Amino acid sequence: MKTNRVVVIGGSAAGPKAASRARRLDENADITIIQKSPDLSMASCGYPYYIGGFFDDRSQLLCSPAGVVRDTNFFWKAKRIVTKVNSEVTSINRADKKVSFRNLLTGEAGELEYDKLIIATGATPRKPLLPGIDLDGVTTLQSMQDADFLRKVRD
Numbered sequence: 001m002k003t004n005r006v007v008v009i010g011g012s013a014a015g016p017k018a019a020s021r022a023r024r025l026d027e028n029a030d031i032t033i034i035q036k037s038p039d040l041s042m043a044s045c046g047y048p049y050y051i052g053g054f055f056d057d058r059s060q061l062l063c064s065p066a067g068v069v070r071d072t073n074f075f076w077k078a079k080r081i082v083t084k085v086n087s088e089v090t091s092i093n094r095a096d097k098k099v100s101f102r103n104l105l106t107g108e109a110g111e112l113e114y115d116k117l118i119i120a121t122g123a124t125p126r127k128p129l130l131p132g133i134d135l136d137g138v139t140t141l142q143s144m145q146d147a148d149f150l151r152k153v154r155d
Contacts, residue, residue: 004029007099007112009089010120011035012042016070018118019081032082032112033075034089034101039144041070047147051154061144084110092117 004026008019011033019031033040043061050061062069068078075081084101090109091100099117102109125140127133137153139146 004116005112005114006031006116006118007114008033008118008120009099010122011037011040011083011085012120012122013044014122015118015120016041016075016081018120019075020079022116022118023079023081030082031080032084034087034099034112035083035085036088036104037143037145038085040072040075040083040085042144044142047141050147051141051150053151053154058144058148061147 006019006022006026006029008015008022008031012035015033015035019033022029022031039062041062043063046061049055050058059069062071064070064074068074072083072085075083084103086104087101088104089099089101092098093100097114097117099112099114100109101112122142125142127138127140132138139149141147141150
């Protein structure tokens with residue numbers, strides 16, 4: 001029997017949810033998440049509380065309800081899902097069902113074949129065209145890096 005190969009592009013919230021659902025539907029599938037940032041499965045609804053100082057431990061934004069950090073080891077040990085963080089998809093070859101990617105830290109390139117491809121990259125925030133929108137300190141709040149920046153400048 002052929003093993004189903006699932007590639008998920010995006011590891012913020014929807015990507016890990018989709019990968020976990022794919023695991024529940026097929027316990028033998030080879031599932032890989034490719035995530036551009038170093039963090040996985042962030043609880044973005046908690047960003048304002050972290051920025052505001054209601055809690056100081058950044059890793060709480062990455063924890064499961066049981067308090068386990070959802071990182072590369074968590075996804076492998078708990079769900080047998082491979083994660084490639086700090087990795088950017090450089091191309092998708094739909095005809096050959098292949099995804100090419102590059103590790104942003106090492107420059108190492110790779111390719112994954114897939115039977116099913118899920119694109120869960122989220123959106124790009126839009127800043128309104130207002131005077132001063134390009135000033136230092138004016139930012140969006142979409143990523144862990146944005147939350148880290150705002151936490152740092154609030155003091």
